[in-house]
Amino acid sequence: MAVFLHDTMSREKRPLLLKPGHETFGMYCCGPTVYGPAHIGNFRTFAVQDVLRRTLEIAGLQVKHVRNITDVDDKTIRGAQAAGQTLAEFTQGWTDKFHADCLALGLLPPHVEPSAVVHIPQQVAMIKSLVDRGHAYVAKDGSVYFKVCSCPDYGKLNHIDFSKLQTQAENSAGEANDADEYERESASDFALWKSRKPEDGANFWPSPWGEGRPGWHIECSAMSLAHLGATFDLHGGGIDLCFPHHENEIAQSECATGVKGFAAHWFHSAHLMVEGEKMSKSKGNLYTLSQLVDKGFTANELRYTLISGHYRSSLNFTFAGLESARSAIAKLERWTDRLLAVAGFSRADFVAPAVQEVQTAWGRFAPAWEILQEDLNVPGCLGQIFTVVGEKDEVSPHQAREDVCGLAKILYALGIVLFVAKDGVALPATIVELGARRWAAKQAKDFAAADRLRQELTAAGWTMLDRKDGYDLRPL
Ligand SMILES: [Zn+2]
Numbered sequence: 001m002a003v004f005l006h007d008t009m010s011r012e013k014r015p016l017l018l019k020p021g022h023e024t025f026g027m028y029c030c031g032p033t034v035y036g037p038a039h040i041g042n043f044r045t046f047a048v049q050d051v052l053r054r055t056l057e058i059a060g061l062q063v064k065h066v067r068n069i070t071d072v073d074d075k076t077i078r079g080a081q082a083a084g085q086t087l088a089e090f091t092q093g094w095t096d097k098f099h100a101d102c103l104a105l106g107l108l109p110p111h112v113e114p115s116a117v118v119h120i121p122q123q124v125a126m127i128k129s130l131v132d133r134g135h136a137y138v139a140k141d142g143s144v145y146f147k148v149c150s151c152p153d154y155g156k157l158n159h160i161d162f163s164k165l166q167t168q169a170e171n172s173a174g175e176a177n178d179a180d181e182y183e184r185e186s187a188s189d190f191a192l193w194k195s196r197k198p199e200d201g202a203n204f205w206p207s208p209w210g211e212g213r214p215g216w217h218i219e220c221s222a223m224s225l226a227h228l229g230a231t232f233d234l235h236g237g238g239i240d241l242c243f244p245h246h247e248n249e250i251a252q253s254e255c256a257t258g259v260k261g262f263a264a265h266w267f268h269s270a271h272l273m274v275e276g277e278k279m280s281k282s283k284g285n286l287y288t289l290s291q292l293v294d295k296g297f298t299a300n301e302l303r304y305t306l307i308s309g310h311y312r313s314s315l316n317f318t319f320a321g322l323e324s325a326r327s328a329i330a331k332l333e334r335w336t337d338r339l340l341a342v343a344g345f346s347r348a349d350f351v352a353p354a355v356q357e358v359q360t361a362w363g364r365f366a367p368a369w370e371i372l373q374e375d376l377n378v379p380g381c382l383g384q385i386f387t388v389v390g391e392k393d394e395v396s397p398h399q400a401r402e403d404v405c406g407l408a409k410i411l412y413a414l415g416i417v418l419f420v421a422k423d424g425v426a427l428p429a430t431i432v433e434l435g436a437r438r439w440a441a442k443q444a445k446d447f448a449a450a451d452r453l454r455q456e457l458t459a460a461g462w463t464m465l466d467r468k469d470g471y472d473l474r475p476l
Helices: 040-058 074-083 087-104 120-132 217-228 239-257 289-294 299-307 319-343 363-372 378-389 397-414 429-443 447-459
Strands: 003-007 012-016 025-029 063-067 136-138 144-146 190-195 212-214 234-238 266-269 272-274 315-317 462-466 471-475
Touching: 003 040, 003 266, 025 040, 025 217, 040 063, 040 234, 040 266, 040 272, 040 289, 040 299, 040 315, 040 397, 063 217, 074 087, 087 289, 120 136, 120 144, 120 190, 120 212, 120 217, 120 239, 144 239, 190 217, 190 239, 217 239, 234 239, 239 266, 289 299, 299 315, 299 319, 319 378, 319 397, 363 378, 363 397, 378 397, 429 447, 429 462, 429 471, 447 462
Parallel strands: 025 063, 025 234, 234 266, 272 315
Antiparallel strands: 003 012, 136 144, 144 190, 190 212, 462 471
């Protein structure tokens, strides 16, 4: 059975399959602009993309995941100048922060993470091709614009009638688009190359049209061409990128290469609301992972919350939702503890398996896996998981083993981790083992051994909190 996913362009649910003769499934996702910390709205998109990648990999596809870093644009240049740093120093700091957040949230690192600055020669080459083919023109100041009227099928992703298209002033989420205020022939044209301005400081590069820097849209076209070729399997991003960014990417790429079918499938995730309101700087609700950790939540709880709604519906993020995620994870842990004991396993055996190692059957979690493959239905998948977890029947050791393996596998698909420490850091294996041995000793009423193992844990900087039906390990 293949993974089926809604495609924004065809508006149909379609199977994601390898093209004949291809070994990898090429997936390009628009990455962060590194001028500040990414907020939970950005991470909803990246977490959903991560679940898709894990699902495809478990389904047997070898995915090549490319996600770029936007490290040159108006915001990064302004930020670097305000911070008194070079653009490279400034963007590296925020790139490092982004990577740390991704790691905490359990996002698998992309196979290629191209930087826009590193790919300026490729962007210049693509713009040159567009000028040569009559799809772009050079303005008096040396800026270069894409001539939208030269691309008859412009608008096909968003089903926009080009004759009615006047402007690129708003994006597909209805927000103001940072329109390029340069000399355009038509309001619908967009900048490919921006001529050097005094406010750019030292951030300019040479081109056949004079010094300047690339426009924003062209970077994804140039980097996807460099790393996935003229056509590839899937392109992802938040819904706000659908217009004009992705529409412009299609036009630039197809006009520059002359090859139609830039991305075979378009995958957009809906908006995140916060406590029923739109996210905005002025409302102060652009939460970051660090802010939520400071409030006592873990990255794992945030991830659970961000993926818990269907990716095509807007998700209302609330603190009550984070609390529910905490309870849900605790419930999964209690159930797993009970089954581990029946199976004769310890928590040390319950590690989320790497995809290659997953050979086990899904057992009672087969319906959870099936529904996940149907348009990445995470809420449906969680519903199926809790149907199994809610069953109170006694199970045989064999059944318990199968259940524990099935749960580990489905949680790996979702990227949800059990038995993590309070600060979101995965427990060291030695600590997990000490905890499991102490719990076993206590269950066997060998209190001397249990005390000795507790002292070993304390010496290693950990404490064990016993509950009736399990325990938690916390750093001291
Ligand atoms: Zn992009």
